[in-house]
Amino acid sequence: MSEVICKLPKAGLGNQLFPLMHAAVFAKINNLPLLIIGYHQFKVGPYLRGEKSKRKYTGFFKFEKNIFFAFYDELKVKNILKNNEVVYEPQLLKLTSTQKNNKVFFFEKMPTYHDYFIHLKPHRNLVIELMNEMISEKIVEKQTTTTHQEIGVHIRMGDFRKLNVGEEFKGGHVRTPESYFVNIINGIRIVLDLEMKVDIFTDGYKNEFESIFNLKNIDFVEGKNDLLDMLLLSKSKIIVISTGSTFSYWAGFLSNAPIILHPDHIHSRIRDVDENGLHFEGGFEQAVNWLKINRI
Numbered sequence: 001m002s003e004v005i006c007k008l009p010k011a012g013l014g015n016q017l018f019p020l021m022h023a024a025v026f027a028k029i030n031n032l033p034l035l036i037i038g039y040h041q042f043k044v045g046p047y048l049r050g051e052k053s054k055r056k057y058t059g060f061f062k063f064e065k066n067i068f069f070a071f072y073d074e075l076k077v078k079n080i081l082k083n084n085e086v087v088y089e090p091q092l093l094k095l096t097s098t099q100k101n102n103k104v105f106f107f108e109k110m111p112t113y114h115d116y117f118i119h120l121k122p123h124r125n126l127v128i129e130l131m132n133e134m135i136s137e138k139i140v141e142k143q144t145t146t147t148h149q150e151i152g153v154h155i156r157m158g159d160f161r162k163l164n165v166g167e168e169f170k171g172g173h174v175r176t177p178e179s180y181f182v183n184i185i186n187g188i189r190i191v192l193d194l195e196m197k198v199d200i201f202t203d204g205y206k207n208e209f210e211s212i213f214n215l216k217n218i219d220f221v222e223g224k225n226d227l228l229d230m231l232l233l234s235k236s237k238i239i240v241i242s243t244g245s246t247f248s249y250w251a252g253f254l255s256n257a258p259i260i261l262h263p264d265h266i267h268s269r270i271r272d273v274d275e276n277g278l279h280f281e282g283g284f285e286q287a288v289n290w291l292k293i294n295r296i
Contacts, residue, residue: 002100004030005077007108008038013057013226014246018110018120022092024130025123026105029094036063037074060227061134080104092119115268116246117253124271128254135227143231149199149219151188152236152257153181155212156245157204169243171265176243182212184240184260187284191291201233230254238291252281258294260287 006023008016020036027034040058058064065073084104111118120127132140160175169177185198199219206213206220213220221229226247233239233251238258241248243265252259252270256278259270263283271279280290 002032002103002105003080004032004034004105005080005107006034006036006038007077007106008036008041009108009110010038010041011110012247013230014248014250015110016057017250018116018246019107021120021127021131022089023105023107024134025092025120025126026090026107028126028130029092029123030100032100032105034063035073035077037070037077039064040067040070057226060136060139060225062136063134081106092123110246113244113267116249117270118268120253121269121272124253131254135231139225139228139231142228143235146232149232149236150196151185151198151238151240152233152251153185153198153200153240154233154242154245154248154251155181155200155202155204155209156242156248157202157208160244169262169264171243171262173244176262178209178212180262181240182215184284185212185215185218187288188238188260188291191288196238199232199236201229258287258290260284 004023004027006019008020023034023036026032039061041056064070081104085102086104086106088106089109090105110116117124135143155176155178157175160173162175163169163177169180189195195217197217197219198215199221200212201221203226206222212218221232230247230251231254233248234255234257236255236257238260239248239252239255240260241252243262249270258280259282261281261283263285266282269279269281271281273279280287280294282290
């Protein structure tokens with residue numbers, strides 16, 4: 001019997017979603033059963049660093065089982081991989097009966113940062129559909145009862161280090177400067193001549209910020225789990241993302257909203273452009289004309 005297996009990496013939510021959704025799409029288009037392992041994880045790093053988010057994601061998805069049955073599944077997977085022909089990281093294509101017969105298809109890796117969504121973009125609508133099917137009822141309920149924000153800003157903190165004084169911002173595991181977000185918020189409000197409400201989504205603490213909360217009509221979003229925050233961010237009318245944060249990128253991928261990226265760190269599109277010219281992505285200077293024309 002053929003089967004699709006996904007082993008979630010020991011990583012943050014955004015990074016885990018890549019192999020998960022690759023596997024889910026492949027299983028769906030080939031009508032194969034999907035087995036997921038690796039979701040019961042304890043990460044010591046966030047505790048040692050005193051991070052607000054402890055990166056515990058159990059209870060997020062319907063496919064999760066208790067620790068005993070999850071451990072049984074992991075033993076089962078070891079046996080399956082040992083005794084079957086395994087195809088690692090297959091392309092997201094529909095296979096013939098012969099091509100998929102008596103094979104195990106295994107996913108655990110994420111794509112290169114140069115184009116994170118290269119394989120998922122052609123299946124974007126299916127990804128959104130499958131993710132909505134996977135999400136726990138509790139998160140779905142909270143998502144539908146929460147008011148959507150006008151501008152959603154994600155500021156990645158956590159294990160990203162602070163930019164040193166005089167250091168040029170080159171991305172990587174470095175925090176996007178706070179001044180950048182302040183300038184973008186002010187710029188959007190000037191362009192649209194509206195003091196639009198801004199919700200700040202972050203894995204940092206409020207006291208870590210110096211100036212952004214001095215702006216008017218700013219709300220600090222906290223007290224929700226990481227997946228719910230990602231989904232709420234995706235519902236924003238405008239999304240401002242953090243460089244290098246796959247959490248940010250996933251919120252953008254799931255959304256139809258315009259996405260504002262740091263102009264020096266745009267590697268590839270997160271979403272394809274549709275026939276109506278939607279799905280704007282780019283730096284703020286590029287966004288100005290788009291915002292004026294479309295009047296969010």
